[in-house]
Amino acid sequence: MACAAIAQDYAREKRWEAEVRGNLVVGDAVMLRLASGHEFLALYTPVANAKTAVVLVHGIGVHPDHGVIGILRSALADRGYTTLSIQMPVQASDAAAEAYTPELFAEAAERISVAGRWLRTRGPAKLVLLSHSMGSRMSRAFWDTAKEAPYAAWVCLGIASGLPDGGGLRAPILDVVGEFDLPAVRAEAPGRARSLQSIPGSRQLVIAGADHFYNGREMQLVEGIVAFLEAQGLSSK
Numbered sequence: 001m002a003c004a005a006i007a008q009d010y011a012r013e014k015r016w017e018a019e020v021r022g023n024l025v026v027g028d029a030v031m032l033r034l035a036s037g038h039e040f041l042a043l044y045t046p047v048a049n050a051k052t053a054v055v056l057v058h059g060i061g062v063h064p065d066h067g068v069i070g071i072l073r074s075a076l077a078d079r080g081y082t083t084l085s086i087q088m089p090v091q092a093s094d095a096a097a098e099a100y101t102p103e104l105f106a107e108a109a110e111r112i113s114v115a116g117r118w119l120r121t122r123g124p125a126k127l128v129l130l131s132h133s134m135g136s137r138m139s140r141a142f143w144d145t146a147k148e149a150p151y152a153a154w155v156c157l158g159i160a161s162g163l164p165d166g167g168g169l170r171a172p173i174l175d176v177v178g179e180f181d182l183p184a185v186r187a188e189a190p191g192r193a194r195s196l197q198s199i200p201g202s203r204q205l206v207i208a209g210a211d212h213f214y215n216g217r218e219m220q221l222v223e224g225i226v227a228f229l230e231a232q233g234l235s236s237k
Contacts, residue, residue, distance in 0.1 A: 008089040008104050010038070016063040016087065017041045024065070026074045032086070032114050040111060041087040045077040046122070052234045053082035053124035055115045055151070057108075059133030059158075060100070061090050068157070068214045068221070069132055075222045080236025081229075082124050086115045088138055100134065108138035109145055116150035126234055130155040130225070133212065140164050153201075153232050155225055158212050160184035163195045172201030174228040176221065178210030185212065201232055 020041065021029050027045035034040070043064050054076050058069040064085035065073070073085040088111060089104045116127055129151040131139040136159035143149065143164040149171065156163075157176045161184075175192050177185055189204065196202040205224045210217040229235065 008107070009091050012090050013040070013087060016090070020063050020065050026077070027083070027085075032111070032118055034107070034110055034114060042115060042118075043073060043083075043085040045073060045083045047077055047080055047082045047236070050080055050082040050124050050236055052126045052128060052152075052229065052236055053084065053119050053122075054128045054130050054155075055112065055119065056083060056085040057112065057129070057131035057135035057139055058085070058088055059135050061134075063087060067132075068218060069135070071218045072130065072222065072225075075218070076225070079222070079226055081128075082119070082122075084115055084119055086111055088135060100137075105138060105141040106145075109142040112139060112142040113146065113150075120150055126152045128153045128155060128229060128234060130157070131159075132157040133159075137161060153229065153234055155228065157214075157221075158182070158185050159192075160188065162188055163192050171199075172232055173199055174202070174225065175204045176224065177204065177206050178212055178214060178217070179206055179208050180211045182212045203228070 027043045030042050030044045031039040032042050056069050056073050058064055058066055064087050069085055073083040077083050089107050091099045119127055127150050129139055136156045151171055153171050155174045158181060173196060175196060177189050193204045196204060207217050207220055214221050
């Protein structure tokens with residue numbers, strides 16, 4: 001466990017858990033378990049008779065009810081999708097992106113895998129992975145290493161890199177970019193668009209007027225995500 005403790009700030013994660021539990025309005029707080037025995041928080045919002053469930057992965061240093069991910073986990077449940085928003089590994093509050101080490105990304109990939117397996121036992125026949133910002137980089141690490149993935153599609157918001165080079169990625173991708181997104185996200189967008197051409201069902205979506213956090217454009221984002229999922233046969237009902 002010593003190496004894992006160096007890789008991330010478990011104490012900060014525990015503080016996030018206490019804060020989220022104290023302010024939770026939508027969904028239930030559940031704990032999922034890694035192979036190491038470490039438990040991490042997830043926010044589970046089941047919808048009766050949902051055919052598709054969405055696992056949501058937040059950005060750098062925050063929690064599963066924060067910002068656009070917090071909005072999406074509730075809005076997609078309102079549209080009939082079961083949602084599970086998971087706590088990802090975090091570093092200290094002042095840590096830069098470079099502090100997020102390969103060891104931490106390996107645990108992030110395991111959390112995404114554990115979340116998929118946990119949901120599979122609870123009913124929805126199809127699963128979707130949805131990620132934002134650093135969470136999209138963590139999701140890329142999952143796809144890069146997964147030999148088998150339970151996810152039928154990946155909704156990738158604000159990734160500041162290219163797309164995975166193979167691994168378990170055989171699912172269609174919705175690559176979402178804000179019109180006024182971070183420079184690194186926009187700079188890589190043309191390369192990602194070219195990569196998407198070789199993945200059936202994939203497309204790139206630019207949200208007009210949106211920044212990296214989709215402030216004020218959340219409902220346009222929801223509509224774009226739902227339209228993509230329905231086009232892949234991943235409707236909620």
